[in-house]
Amino acid sequence: MNPFNGGCVIITSLVAAMILAVVHLPETAPQWLGWLRPGWILLVVFYWVMALPHRFGMISAWVTGLLVDVLYADPLGVNGFCLAALTFVTWSFYERFRMYSVAQQCVVVFVMVLSVEGVRMVVQSLARDGGFSWGIFLPALMSTLAWPLVAGVLGSVRRQFQVD
Amino acid sequence: MLALAIVSALLLVIDLNSRLLDPTRALLATIVSPIYYIAESPYDVSRGVGEAFASRTTLQEENEQLKRRVLELSQVSQQFVSLRDENARLRELLGSRRRLGAEVLVAELIGVIPAPNTLQVEIDKGSQSGVYVGQAVIDADGLFGQVVEVSAFASRVMLVADASHAVPVQVTRNDFRSIAAGTGRLDALELEYVPITADIVEGDVLVSSGLGGRFPRGYPVGVVTRVVVDPTVPFAQVSARPLAALDRTRHVLLVFEVKQDPPPAPAVDDAQAPTPAEAAP
Numbered sequence: 001m002n003p004f005n006g007g008c009v010i011i012t013s014l015v016a017a018m019i020l021a022v023v024h025l026p027e028t029a030p031q032w033l034g035w036l037r038p039g040w041i042l043l044v045v046f047y048w049v050m051a052l053p054h055r056f057g058m059i060s061a062w063v064t065g066l067l068v069d070v071l072y073a074d075p076l077g078v079n080g081f082c083l084a085a086l087t088f089v090t091w092s093f094y095e096r097f098r099m100y101s102v103a104q105q106c107v108v109v110f111v112m113v114l115s116v117e118g119v120r121m122v123v124q125s126l127a128r129d130g131g132f133s134w135g136i137f138l139p140a141l142m143s144t145l146a147w148p149l150v151a152g153v154l155g156s157v158r159r160q161f162q163v164d
Numbered sequence: 165m166l167a168l169a170i171v172s173a174l175l176l177v178i179d180l181n182s183r184l185l186d187p188t189r190a191l192l193a194t195i196v197s198p199i200y201y202i203a204e205s206p207y208d209v210s211r212g213v214g215e216a217f218a219s220r221t222t223l224q225e226e227n228e229q230l231k232r233r234v235l236e237l238s239q240v241s242q243q244f245v246s247l248r249d250e251n252a253r254l255r256e257l258l259g260s261r262r263r264l265g266a267e268v269l270v271a272e273l274i275g276v277i278p279a280p281n282t283l284q285v286e287i288d289k290g291s292q293s294g295v296y297v298g299q300a301v302i303d304a305d306g307l308f309g310q311v312v313e314v315s316a317f318a319s320r321v322m323l324v325a326d327a328s329h330a331v332p333v334q335v336t337r338n339d340f341r342s343i344a345a346g347t348g349r350l351d352a353l354e355l356e357y358v359p360i361t362a363d364i365v366e367g368d369v370l371v372s373s374g375l376g377g378r379f380p381r382g383y384p385v386g387v388v389t390r391v392v393v394d395p396t397v398p399f400a401q402v403s404a405r406p407l408a409a410l411d412r413t414r415h416v417l418l419v420f421e422v423k424q425d426p427p428p429a430p431a432v433d434d435a436q437a438p439t440p441a442e443a444a445p
Contacts, residue, residue, distance in 0.1 A: 077171075077176040081168070084172070
């Protein structure tokens with residue numbers, strides 16, 4: 001299929017990830033459920049860089065990150081840096097990551113999301129009051145659990161629309 | 165990679181230390197704000213369906229309640245008019261300036277910023293409606309927060325209970341002044357620098373004092389829930405509960421301060437004064 005169509009699929013998946021990242025639970029749901037939110041955007045970016053490294057580069061990741069900064073009300077540049085770094089690492093090892101089993105990919109996802117959350121926490125402690133909290137392990141853990149789902153859905157979408 | 169890292173670090177330093185990047189943020193926020201609208205749309209639909217199928221008796225009951233409420237409020241507002249005029253006359257006698265009026269604009273919440281360490285929400289009015297950074301936001305019960313970022317069709321509000329928020333307040337009982345700082349928890353504010361000899365007790369109502377010029381004065385902020393006086397520390401620990409329904413309310417009011425003095429006629433009609441809300445297209 002033509003390259004523009006493939007771009008549409010990638011952008012749509014990113015927008016869907018952003019919507020999932022900010023959608024809030026009904027008021028009746030308990031507050032702590034909100035903490036169990038996987039890093040949808042990281043997972044989607046990770047998938048596209050691994051599957052199509054020639055289509056999704058560091059600049060795209062960085063621009064996505066700028067939008068995420070505004071979405072999360074983070075200082076400008078944090079998520080841009082994190083997503084670009086994630087893309088850089090994935091880009092360097094994508095052939096190896098593709099060969100991994102899903103379980104091994106889950107471990108990679110855990111380490112990546114944990115590092116990104118760590119960087120975000122450091123920057124936020126500079127911007128506002130706050131220090132270390134074990135809370136950063138929750139998104140990493142949930143992202144690990146959500147990875148097989150994201151990889152499966154995006155894989156079938158990619159085959160359906162023949163993005164390459 | 166290195167270039168992107170350097171650019172990111174530069175952006176970060178500039179954004180943390182100055183307001184130079186606010187226009188950029190506003191532009192990006194205008195691109196991103198539809199995502200909040202989309203994320204909220206399932207709730208809008210379900211509410212719409214619920215209202216469409218509400219039973220006749222429920223609606224009648226609600227109508228009755230609202231009518232009673234309007235009667236009560238109109239009685240209060242009659243008193244308010246005469247008290248306002250009396251207050252204006254007394255202030256003229258004292259030679260002090262007349263209080264300025266305020267106009268409000270109703271806005272609806274369209275999202276909550278999904279970060280555990282900050283308390284901010286997204287509302288559905290932006291610079292197209294005349295919203296500006298620093299504007300005070302109230303709800304039906306008290307001070308809600310202030311606008312911290314404005315895009316074209318949405319803006320972000322920091323709640324009074326955010327850990328990096330503080331508002332100058334005074335106790336209604338004796339005008340004792342203090343600063344109510346947020347704690348990061350929705351149900352608690354902390355009063356800062358209260359001397360242990362200060363006359364402040366549980367149940368005191370705190371209203372915004374208007375000092376600092378950011379919040380209009382006289383809006384209720386919180387109720388003191390706990391006063392701990394420990395003679396070994398210089399300041400008392402005073403906790404308060406925010407009066408605004410920070411985690412339940414759906415509709416908030418943006419307060420526009422009327423910029424020019426109203427004419428010194430005995431009865432001033434606030435509706436005559438132009439407001440940014442009306443001036444905006």
